[in-house]
Amino acid sequence: xPVVFVEKVKGALRLASVDPAAAQAxxxxxxxxxxxxxxxxxxxxVAHRPEADAALLVRLMEDFGRxxxxxxxxxxxxxxxxxxxxxxxxxGEAELMQAVQARAGRAxxxxxCALAGTPQAARALARFGPGGVFAEHAVRASVRRLPVxxxxxxxxxxxxxxxxxxxxxxxxxxxxxAPLAARFxxxxxxxxARVLGDEDVRITPHRPPAPVIVDRVFFEPIxxxxxxxxxxxxxxxxxxxxxxxxxxxxxAFEAGFFRVDGQVRRIVVRTGxxxxxxxxxxxxxxxxxxxxxxxxxxGFGFDQMRMAVPWTQTLKPAQPGLAGETPVEEAFGRLIDRxxxxxGPEAVLRFEPMGSHMPERAGRLxxxxxxxxxxxxxxxxPDDPPLRPLQMFxxxxxxxxxxxxxxxxxxxxxxxxxxxxVVGSEGPERIGGEWWRAPNQxxxxxxxxxxxxxxxxxxxxxxxxxxxxxxxxxIHGLFA
Amino acid sequence: MENMLAPDPDLxxxxxxxxxxxxxxxxxxxxxxxxxxxxxxxxxxxxxxDLYAATPADAVSVNAFGLGLALRAAAGRPIVWGLxxxxxxxxxxPHGPGLHEMGLAPRDLLLVRARDVQTLLAVGEEALRxxxxxxxxxxxxxxAKAFSLTASRRLALAAESGTATLFLARAGAVPCPSAARTRxxxxxxxxxxxxxxxxxxxxxxxxxxxxxxxxxxGTWIMEWDREQRSFRTPAPLSGGLxxxxxxxxxPASGDGPQDIRPDRDRRAA
Numbered sequence: 001x002p003v004v005f006v007e008k009v010k011g012a013l014r015l016a017s018v019d020p021a022a023a024q025a026x027x028x029x030x031x032x033x034x035x036x037x038x039x040x041x042x043x044x045x046v047a048h049r050p051e052a053d054a055a056l057l058v059r060l061m062e063d064f065g066r067x068x069x070x071x072x073x074x075x076x077x078x079x080x081x082x083x084x085x086x087x088x089x090x091x092g093e094a095e096l097m098q099a100v101q102a103r104a105g106r107a108x109x110x111x112x113c114a115l116a117g118t119p120q121a122a123r124a125l126a127r128f129g130p131g132g133v134f135a136e137h138a139v140r141a142s143v144r145r146l147p148v149x150x151x152x153x154x155x156x157x158x159x160x161x162x163x164x165x166x167x168x169x170x171x172x173x174x175x176x177x178a179p180l181a182a183r184f185x186x187x188x189x190x191x192x193a194r195v196l197g198d199e200d201v202r203i204t205p206h207r208p209p210a211p212v213i214v215d216r217v218f219f220e221p222i223x224x225x226x227x228x229x230x231x232x233x234x235x236x237x238x239x240x241x242x243x244x245x246x247x248x249x250x251x252a253f254e255a256g257f258f259r260v261d262g263q264v265r266r267i268v269v270r271t272g273x274x275x276x277x278x279x280x281x282x283x284x285x286x287x288x289x290x291x292x293x294x295x296x297x298x299g300f301g302f303d304q305m306r307m308a309v310p311w312t313q314t315l316k317p318a319q320p321g322l323a324g325e326t327p328v329e330e331a332f333g334r335l336i337d338r339x340x341x342x343x344g345p346e347a348v349l350r351f352e353p354m355g356s357h358m359p360e361r362a363g364r365l366x367x368x369x370x371x372x373x374x375x376x377x378x379x380x381x382p383d384d385p386p387l388r389p390l391q392m393f394x395x396x397x398x399x400x401x402x403x404x405x406x407x408x409x410x411x412x413x414x415x416x417x418x419x420x421x422v423v424g425s426e427g428p429e430r431i432g433g434e435w436w437r438a439p440n441q442x443x444x445x446x447x448x449x450x451x452x453x454x455x456x457x458x459x460x461x462x463x464x465x466x467x468x469x470x471x472x473x474x475i476h477g478l479f480a
Numbered sequence: 481m482e483n484m485l486a487p488d489p490d491l492x493x494x495x496x497x498x499x500x501x502x503x504x505x506x507x508x509x510x511x512x513x514x515x516x517x518x519x520x521x522x523x524x525x526x527x528x529x530d531l532y533a534a535t536p537a538d539a540v541s542v543n544a545f546g547l548g549l550a551l552r553a554a555a556g557r558p559i560v561w562g563l564x565x566x567x568x569x570x571x572x573x574p575h576g577p578g579l580h581e582m583g584l585a586p587r588d589l590l591l592v593r594a595r596d597v598q599t600l601l602a603v604g605e606e607a608l609r610x611x612x613x614x615x616x617x618x619x620x621x622x623x624a625k626a627f628s629l630t631a632s633r634r635l636a637l638a639a640e641s642g643t644a645t646l647f648l649a650r651a652g653a654v655p656c657p658s659a660a661r662t663r664x665x666x667x668x669x670x671x672x673x674x675x676x677x678x679x680x681x682x683x684x685x686x687x688x689x690x691x692x693x694x695x696x697x698g699t700w701i702m703e704w705d706r707e708q709r710s711f712r713t714p715a716p717l718s719g720g721l722x723x724x725x726x727x728x729x730x731p732a733s734g735d736g737p738q739d740i741r742p743d744r745d746r747r748a749a
Binding site for chain 1: 537538539540541543544545557558560568571572573574575576577578579580581582583586587589590591592593594599602603606607610611612613667668669670671673674676677678679680681682683684685704706707
């Protein structure tokens with residue numbers, strides 16, 4: 001039964017695309033569904049969902065990224081791969097194309113492929129020509145044989161060309177460009193030059209290609225963890241060599257695992273300092289992979305693995321000390337990297353000051369691996385005891401208090417069912433809310449208090465007397 | 481260490497070998513250096529020291545005491561503070577400005593949060609292995625099976641073979657046998673009040689419960705000196721206080737909201 005995809009255009013259901021059987025029955029996109037059903041009563045209609053098509057194309061792009069990291073969407077329904085320097089991995093250009101076709105065929109797609117010197121020529125040859133691999137010298141001749149439709153002009157312009165008897169690109173190519181530009185616009189000669197392969201426009205890849213990419217393609221899928229680890233170490237060693245040649249070090253390393261069934265898993269390890277130590281990176285990957293909440297599932301095996309270094313920095317060759325010792329900075333950076341790889345960036349932290357008078361926002365914890373500049377902590381009065389608690393509760397915990405006077409410091413307070421008798425206190429330190437962040441924050445009066453056991457607390461009363469019916473007390477932190 | 485057995489030549493040779501293996505920082509040496517000085521002098525570098533909070537409410541005190549000792553032991557090198565998540569839940573999260581106010585140099589401090597004790601101990605061992613780290617403080621809450629004698633020996637060995645000193649601060653736990661060089665019980669002590677009964681400097685009461693290889697134990701009452709970054713015996717009140725009082729108008733309790741010290745105002749701005 002012919003299948004048609006329908007979408008609603010201006011209130012009428014029209015065919016968006018048709019399958020080969022429907023096309024044979026004379027149905028074309030753009031026809032209303034009523035007309036189509038009149039012509040071919042036995043029709044299977046499916047709602048056209050462009051967003052699902054787009055999502056499928058993105059998934060395909062991820063998977064076909066195995067053939068080349070330079071991959072981009074080539075609308076409509078197309079993918080463009082820049083395979084410069086990739087073909088040898090598959091044994092040559094023809095073999096590469098066979099691999100692409102075989103992969104698509106296994107996934108149930110009917111595809112047309114062309115491999116040519118420039119993206120536009122390849123596109124024209126795939127969509128309007130026979131497809132296949134075109135050698136450098138043969139591209140021009142093949143493109144010249146294509147119909148003018150390969151220029152993908154507007155219907156009006158295309159019709160005009162046909163009326164003028166210009167049917168093939170060769171007819172246009174043999175003519176001087178100036179009259180063509182005068183008739184069809186200034187962009188026309190450029191378009192023609194691109195399709196003919198005279199002008200090369202690089203594609204914009206779906207993922208920015210990493211400066212360093214190393215691939216391993218396996219004839220047999222691998223799945224044993226020790227094999228994966230060995231390949232990873234091998235990839236890292238080669239990556240390190242490439243980085244060294246370029247005088248670069250990586251700040252982030254991305255391992256890509258391409259599964260036989262098309263799933264792609266990427267694992268990123270970041271480092272605090274630029275590095276090209278393959279062995280150290282292998283250790284970091286081992287820790288990162290050991291700590292994954294969702295471990296890598298090889299399924300039926302990986303048939304390709306890739307190591308990419310998306311973030312590089314200049315790294316001068318270091319002169320190791322005579323005794324082979326590593327500098328303190330570097331050793332500390334490595335410790336941070338190891339801990340971050342194992343526990344995640346949110347668990348390995350550094351303190352950083354923030355310009356806020358709100359105690360909650362006065363300092364923050366930032367991942368230690370994301371190195372920042374020199375932080376400046378405020379100066380302190382040498383006579384003062386610590387005025388901020390060593391440890392702070394977030395959110396503050398409520399306490400019951402008894403105060404001498406309603407707006408004074410507490411005499412005793414009950415926290416976690418224990419009654420603390422206050423023997424010394426200092427305050428209030430009045431801290432207003434940050435009204436520019438959220439309105440109606442209550443003013444807080446902070447008190448530093450010490451109880452009979454010698455423990456020091458930071459309490460505050462939220463809201464002022466008179467302003468708030470019954471201000472509540474909270475404990476915000478503990479002093480040493 | 482006393483040899484209670486008959487002097488068996490094989491055993492003697494083995495002991496000599498073991499002593500040689502233990503190196504210059506071995507037990508024999510530590511037994512010889514029993515000092516009478518203040519408490520921090522009792523804390524040897526490149527060793528494991530157990531610190532216990534006397535009561536669960538002293539968790540902050542034991543952490544601060546550990547940080548103070550770590551700062552001394554690190555001598556300018558970075559400090560790794562491994563924090564069991566339970567500590568943050570029970571006693572609050574470490575507060576950067578608070579650390580700074582204690583003079584603990586937050587920029588030299590690496591905070592590593594560990595979900596469980598097992599991870600915490602692994603973090604400690606990893607940090608001790610790094611030549612860059614000066615001191616490691618592990619703060620844990622509660623009893624856990626992971627705090628076994630074996631774990632303690634591992635940590636002690638890692639500390640002795642590395643360059644850092646390890647402090648294991650535990651709250652909500654009773655002191656148990658371990659391979660630590662010293663074992664302390666720490667609690668908050670009443671501070672010497674400033675003018676207007678304001679709470680003073682961080683004060684601790686630290687009791688040396690046990691020292692490996694024997695030696696004097698005792699209790700020290702100490703105050704943290706932010707400027708010197710060290711512990712000191714609390715100075716008794718003297719005439720000098722009057723000058724301090726002049727700088728600090730007493731914010732007596734029950735004052736109206738207008739009475740805010742100008743310098744405090746600046747700090748809050």
